Amino acid sequence: MVWFALGSILLPILGSVLVLLIPERHVKKAGQFFSFLAFICGLLLWIGFAENRDSFTRDLLTIGGINLFGITIDTLSVLVNLMVVFIGWLICTYSVGYMNAGNREHPVTEGIPRFYSFMLLFIGSMSGLVLSSTLLGLLFFFEMTGLCSWNLIGFYGDQKSRNSALWAIILTHFAALGLYVATAFVYINTGSFSISALGNLNETEKIIAFGGILLASWGKSAQLPLHPWLPRAMVAPTPVSAYLHAASMVKVGVYIFARTVLEAGAVPQVIGEVGAIMAVLTMVYGFIMYFPQDDMKKLLAYSTIAQLSYIFLAISLSIYGSELAFNGAVSHIFNHAFAKGLFFLVAGALAYTTGTRRLSMLRGILSKLPVIGVGYIAAAMSIVGSPPFSGFFSKFMIILAGFQVGWHQPLILVLMVVTLVESVGSFIWILRWMGVNVFGSPSEAIAGASPTPVSIQVVVGVLILMTLVSQYIVFLLLS
Amino acid sequence: MSGTAVVNFLAVLLILTSMLVIETRRLRLAAYMYSLQSLVLVLIFLSLAIFMHAEPLYIWSFTALITKVFLVPWLIIRTLKKIGDQEGESAFKTSTTVLFAVFLVALSFAVANSFQTYAVVKVKIAMGVSIALFLLGLLCILTKKNALKQIFGYCLMENGSHLTLALLAYNAPETVEIGILTDAIFAVVIMLVIAGRLFKSFGTLDTDNYTLLKG
Amino acid sequence: MGENLLYLLPAVPLVTALLSFVIRSYRIVEVVHVAGISGLALLSLGLVKSLLGGQTFFALDGMLYADGLTAILILLIGTVGFLSGFYSIGYMRHDLAHGEVKERDLSTYYGFYHLFLFTMILSAISNNIAILWAAVEATTLGSAFLVGFYKHKTSAEAAWKYVLICSVGLAFALYGTILTYSNAFSVVQDAHKAMLWTELIKMAHQLDPQMMKLAFVFILIGFGTKAGLVPMHTWLPDAHSEAPSPASALLSGVLLKCALFAMVRYYAIALQSVGSEFPQTLLLIFGLLSVGVAAFFILVQNDIKRKLAYSSVEHIGIIATGLGVGGPLGIFAAFLHTINHSITKSLLFCTTGNITMKYGTRDATKIRGMKKVAPLTGFLFAAGLIAVAGSPPFNIFISELMTLTAGLKSGLFWPMILLLLFLVIAFAALVILISETVLGSPPEDLPRGETNWMGLLPLGILFVFMAGLGIYLPAPLNQLLQDAVGVVLGH
Known part of the structure; x- marks a missing residue:
């Protein structure tokens, strides 16, 4: 098991070094290969864990008697790790088709090794973050993902993308200070870097530590007031955006929050209150920002912000003692990943074939590009939480748990009512765009679309399937 | 006249000569003034040697005579011959500088007063003067704009610490004094070389004009 | 064995320096130079190895001395001296080929390079506090020529400021030295013993605390000037x-630390003589001030080497903060940071050498698109900048986190938050620099390609150190740092 875990961390990192050294024409194959290896490791880890269900922590790097890095195998880490490597592999495959000179929106002729190198490093770092058993490991990989996203967001190298990339790294590095303080603070109070050491802190100490962790999580997950980097990050190549939004960058924040809450035992309620209030505020903000957007990726960016707020809300609810909320959070991390990943790849496919991402110019996708059209429908339905798509289950769990908690907590009740309103509102708005874009006769842009590369079609197909079944994968482990 | 009185009298002379070094505008003249001051310093070393029975100070006074009374002024004048005699510009009027100087001297005596436990108790005035000399050198560097004038300031600082060394640590191993003196001489030599290059590049020794590097 | 090394170590660069000055042919001087730096590197490693485990050596009637603190400095002088010395060869050949310098200048350059190394070694191994002062002052004089090496107006100006300000600053340190000596002399009445650091530290608790405070302030101003503390x-x-x-690599990488470690010697005495609060508070204030001021200056400079120089001020500030935090962890962090910064900053300064060779300018607004023009150099530059910005997977991340941890442990919550905020500013400044110079689009007319292998090999080695120390701390190095901490805290 440990070897599979290490494999999913180290193989992509090894790959990221190798792709810089081999001839450029082999790079895409190598990138696909190493991300596939990571996926296999993640899958085997999941299978192994699903069989015997034994959670454990293994220390791996100890200097001077202090454990610096180790891995934790449990439901949360195994599940999220699977998501990271699976989507990572899909993105690497999709990019084979996307990152080439035939791209209408943004032809790519150079920098492929750099792209794959950082992409693989990103997968490895994410895996490392997810499996880490120490706060030091979290911090280390937290910053690594920042570096990777910086390079990938700024991939095209023009002034605008470089500036957007700077926003991403500087803002998230600022947020990381919270994690720096929390790590140091836990160490000096418990003499250990282990995440579970959080449980040994007293009430006040926990508030300080979780204050830092919340700041870091908000930064990475683009929650108010540290959100401005995410909409700007849309200048990235679309597969990168997909990865950032589905399985990596923004999921770092919620994952860290979930992991620490899980390990810390009783968490002070004030953290739950602050977390829930900020989550709902962000959710409303994200929702309001839907309306002016015409760029499909921008719309999706704000949708991500709002969906992550659901996860924050759910984790905050779990602080009140609701296990259902925590399971909802884990499910939503997982389900949202596939739905949002699919949505971005659909947007990317549209941009690749038609050269535009403007919602108002897209009509009749289904008739001209059936796979993409079905992908659009599946993604949208899953995001807004309509059955039978997975998004429904996790959203339902969160809202149900919320009302259960709210029964005794007036504050939560108010927040849940707002959440419900947002949920209905975004349902209407996103399905409205779906109606406009997918059905009807093709608009000019769609009619003139170039053929979709096979790798893109395959990946979109796999993801459509995943939006239907991802919840069951979660159920398998949760039961 | 008691030994202490002689030392203290000479020490006051040091302050006067250092003001002359600072305020003499013509650099060649300032160099002579510096030589004069160093001579006073040598005399202090000698009298300390006699009155305090500090034999090592005989050697000190000899080395100081060679290096400070003759060598350093000669080096400066040699540089002046190369680049032509200069007049040093000052950031302040003479009266202001004197005012500062008085303040610094008072400060030094206050500091010297706080030294209770040492041999200096007998020559407290000389101790105060040595600190004053050091600070006056600093004042010279800060208020004078001419590069060579700043070198004089450094030399004054050096004389000040040399006197402190003689008062507090005359019994230290000779190697120490030699090491420190060598460094001081080399520092002056290198500063003079660089000053020569500055004059060649900028055509002036006025440090206000050296503004290529900022921030 | 160890004692012989104490004689040999300064002798090698001194002899090399003298040989370089007298030999005219630059080809032969290069050979001598390579022999010199190789010998130095081997001897340094030999000395460091024999010092492991808290060993100490004396030589020359106790005047020369080596302990854990010495070991760190010698390690840095040996490694960085060797690597940047190796790098010098390609760099100087390039300057020679482009008519920047004449053949004769090369002999002088190598001569002063080794003279500079000699003075730094002397400062590291001298036990006599007066010789220690003289050696640090001599480093200024030895390196002044290197600063003013080019015949530009700006180099003359820089050399002038350098010699004047450092000499004046060090005059304060001389005062501090004299005060310490007379303080000790009134305790032991033995001129020889009162000059030796090893004796001073033994009698530290007998020294007059008021005088020691005054002496420490003078020392802090004096060696602090040389170490580059703000203001x-x-x-x-x-x-x-x-x-x-x-030479910049050597100045930033090693020289600053020599001055800093001279201060650490007095810090150790002060800790015992006047208690921890006074020296630590002073160091903390100077440290934080340095980090804060430098962070802003990194942001606003245009010259890449000036940015890096300010980054050195910032990191010296972090080391001072670590010392100011104190305790075993704080001092350990400070020493680890010393090593980390030396490696990283030498890498960066040598890389800027490649950049200036390629672009012919140091102006950050003109250097663009390194990733296309010289991908390897660009990669090393970016990696180095990320490292000095304090981000994983590189070494400085570890020591910064350690400093922070030590600070929080000492209950310095707000000072540490302030430190972190300053570090974010510096971080932003450095990633913006990467974004502009490495990632932007290159000028059309610039030929692509790297400089010669001699300009890349030493950088590659430094990069390996930098990345290696970011994820692992080898046991001998850990031991070495523990020894040094023991020296300071008197265990």
Whole structure:
């Protein structure tokens, strides 16, 4: 098991070094290969864990008697790790088709090794973050993902993308200070870097530590007031955006929050209150920002912000003692990943074939590009939480748990009512765009679309399937 | 006249000569003034040697005579011959500088007063003067704009610490004094070389004009 | 064995320096130079190895001395001296080929390079506090020529500021030295013993605390000037940017630490003599001030070498903060940071050498698209900058986190938050620099390609150290740092 875990961390990192050294024409194959290896490791880890269900922590790097890095195998880490490597592999495959000179929106002729190198490093770092058993490991990989996203967001190298990339790294590095303080603070109070050491802190100490962790999580997950980097990050190549939004960058924040809450035992309620209030505020903000957007990726960016707020809300609810909320959070991390990943790849496919991402110019996708059209429908339905798509289950769990908690907590009740309103509102708005874009006769842009590369079609197909079944994968482990 | 009185009298002379070094505008003249001051310093070393029975100070006074009374002024004048005699510009009027100087001297005596436990108790005035000399050198560097004038300031600082060394640590191993003196001489030599290059590049020794590097 | 090394170690660079000055042919001087730096590197490693485990050696009637603190400095002098010395060869050949310098200048350059190494070694191994002072002052004089090496107006100006400000600053340190000596002399009445650091530390608790406080202030101003602490740092950006790049590497990488460690010797005495609060508070204030001021200056400079020079001020500030935090962890962090910064900053300064060779300018607004023009150099530059910005997977991340941890442990919550905020500013400044110079689009007319292998090999080695120390701390190095901490805390 440990070897599979290490494999999913180290193989992509090894790959990221190798792709810089081999001839450029082999790079895409190598990138696909190493991300596939990571996926296999993640899958085997999941299978192994699903069989015997034994959670454990293994220390791996100890200097001077202090454990610096180790891995934790449990439901949360195994599940999220699977998501990271699976989507990572899909993105690497999709990019084979996307990152080439035939791209209408943004032809790519150079920098492929750099792209794959950082992409693989990103997968490895994410895996490392997810499996880490120490706060030091979290911090280390937290910053690594920042570096990777910086390079990938700024991939095209023009002034605008470089500036957007700077926003991403500087803002998230600022947020990381919270994690720096929390790590140091836990160490000096418990003499250990282990995440579970959080449980040994007293009430006040926990508030300080979780204050830092919340700041870091908000930064990475683009929650108010540290959100401005995410909409700007849309200048990235679309597969990168997909990865950032589905399985990596923004999921770092919620994952860290979930992991620490899980390990810390009783968490002070004030953290739950602050977390829930900020989550709902962000959710409303994200929702309001839907309306002016015409760029499909921008719309999706704000949708991500709002969906992550659901996860924050759910984790905050779990602080009140609701296990259902925590399971909802884990499910939503997982389900949202596939739905949002699919949505971005659909947007990317549209941009690749038609050269535009403007919602108002897209009509009749289904008739001209059936796979993409079905992908659009599946993604949208899953995001807004309509059955039978997975998004429904996790959203339902969160809202149900919320009302259960709210029964005794007036504050939560108010927040849940707002959440419900947002949920209905975004349902209407996103399905409205779906109606406009997918059905009807093709608009000019769609009619003139170039053929979709096979790798893109395959990946979109796999993801459509995943939006239907991802919840069951979660159920398998949760039961 | 008691030994202490002689030392203290000479020490006051040091302050006067250092003001002359600072305020003499013509650099060649300032160099002579510096030589004069160093001579006073040598005399202090000698009298300390006699009155305090500090034999090592005989050697000190000899080395100081060679290096400070003759060598350093000669080096400066040699540089002046190369680049032509200069007049040093000052950031302040003479009266202001004197005012500062008085303040610094008072400060030094206050500091010297706080030294209770040492041999200096007998020559407290000389101790105060040595600190004053050091600070006056600093004042010279800060208020004078001419590069060579700043070198004089450094030399004054050096004389000040040399006197402190003689008062507090005359019994230290000779190697120490030699090491420190060598460094001081080399520092002056290198500063003079660089000053020569500055004059060649900028055509002036006025440090206000050296503004290529900022921030 | 260890004692012989104490004689041999300064002798090698001294002899090499003298040989370089007298030999005219630059080809032969290069050979002598390579022999010199190789010998130095081997001897340093030998000495460091024999010092492991808290060993100490004396030589020359107790005047020369080596312990854990010495070991760190010698390790840095040996490694960085060797690598940037190796790098110098390619760099100087390039300057020679482009008519920047004449053949004769090369002999002088190598001569002064080794003279400079000699003075630094002397400062590291001297036990006599007066010789220690003299050696640090001599480092200024030895390196002044390197700063003013090019015949530009700016180099003359930089050298002037360098020598004047450092000499004046060190005059304060001399005062501190004299005060310490007379303080000790009144305790032991033995002129020889009162000059030796090893004796001073033994009698530290007998020294008059008031005098020791005064002495420490003078020492802090004096050696602090030389170490580049704000507000005495004004010479540093000029000197470090005007020197030839390999010399800048030595200045930033090693020289600053020599001055800093001279201060650490007095810090150790002060800790025992006047208690921890006074020296630590002073160091903390100077440290934080340095980090804060330098962070802003990194942001606003245009010259890449000046940016790096200010980054050195920032990191010296972090080391001072670590010392100011104190305790075993704080001092350990400070020493680890010393090593980490030396490696990283030498890498960066040598890389800027490659960049200036390629672009012919140091102006950050003109250097663009390194990733296309010289991908390897660009990669090393970016990696180095990320490292000095304090981000994983590189070494400085570890020591910064350690400093922070030590600070929080000492209950310095707000000072540490302040430190972190300053570090974010510096971080932002450095990633913006990467974003502009490495990632932007290159000028059309610039030929692509790297400089010669001699300019890349030493950088590659430094990169390996930098990345290696980011994820692992080898046991001997850990031991070495523990020894050094033991020396300071008197265990």
